[in-house]
Amino acid sequence: MTTHIKVDATRLLCPLPVIELQNTIQPLMPGDTIELIATDPGVQYDIPAWCQIHGHIVTQQCKQEGTFTFVIERGDLKANMAKSSS
């Protein structure tokens, strides 16, 4: 069974939404998901960038009336490390 967590990062200026995501995702298992909502336009770049360098997957991203919503799936870090070193 996977876990799904909602993170409200509205009103937070970057990099705080990234820090929220980073702290929330750490104890999760591969395949668990986070829905993050933010209002700082900077998240449009920062969230996908942070996910990419840490091996997590942005499965959904949308913008509606100044609010940005992301669904992020926790990546399998061990598998990613093995893949990158092979």
Add this chain to the structure above:
Amino acid sequence: MSKQIKAVALISGGLDSMLAAKTIQAQNIHVEGLNFFTGFCVEGHTQALRKTSNNKIKRNNALWVAQTLGIKLHIIDIIEEYKDTVLNPKHGYGKHLNPCLDCKIFMIKKAKQWLDESGFDFIITGEVIGQRPKSQRKNTMPVIANESGAFDRLLRPLCAKNLPETLPEKMGWVMRDKLYDFSGRSRQGQMALAKQLGITDYAQPAGGCCFLTDKHYSTKLKDLWQSRQCRDYTLDDILLLKVGRHIRPNERFKLIIGREEGENIYLMGYRHQFTHLKPSSHTGPLVLIDGEPTADDIQLAARVTARYCSQQQEDVVIEVTEPRGISRPLTVKPLPAEQVAKEWFV
């Protein structure tokens, strides 16, 4: 199989830390980045709230650097812990409220802590001797290494040849002859190295990466401390100092006036914490009142608000809303420009 040597790099988002990390990566060292969020960072998107910044890409440059280098970046919130550095810097302030030397010591100390917890071997920074008057001098380099507790596990690849050998060099983890001897304020050497490494896009922050080096910002922080008769701050305090026009007509209250749509939207987020003013008859800014204003002060605040409306010749209706949501209209005449005293502007 030999152990993979690992270095943690302090990544600010600027060119120097990028070059330092890339130099060490090139020596087959595994590098990960650390970026500390103090609340005073210019790097955040506070400025991106303004429409005038719309032509710039809204991105965190430290993340961009990490992505470009293909390294992990860990962003650490140090807002609370960092307060003591700002309020009681052992080595004093720079030109404004910037405690640069204490700040660097604090960050290296945090990096050393992270290194110990994460099983990394040494720390790298983009420091260059002589580049910053307060913290990047030949005589402060050992102070940072010693007072942070990093000692010879701190390597500055861009100026290493001007400094004593560090542990990574002594151990043969990195080759000293592939490090650099940059010094001084000129960036020519770094720019040439960037070109050589194929780095063509990098942030060029004017005046450093911290709002505490900014004269106007420091003045606003001093005003905040003076008005509250207390040298302390919250994250909201220091973020709000970055946003809007700040006007203090008297010691009882200050106005924070949105300058653009982006700032008005941001300030709206504080409407449950502050009494706020918003013109309903005309287009105009959102204004927060910070302090304990009297009824006359509210009247004055409304007239100042009206002054920043689209039409300044007519009566303006200003909605005054308390934090708990109770709202009332005030019809006022805009305060003439000559009655807005220069010394009110913080």
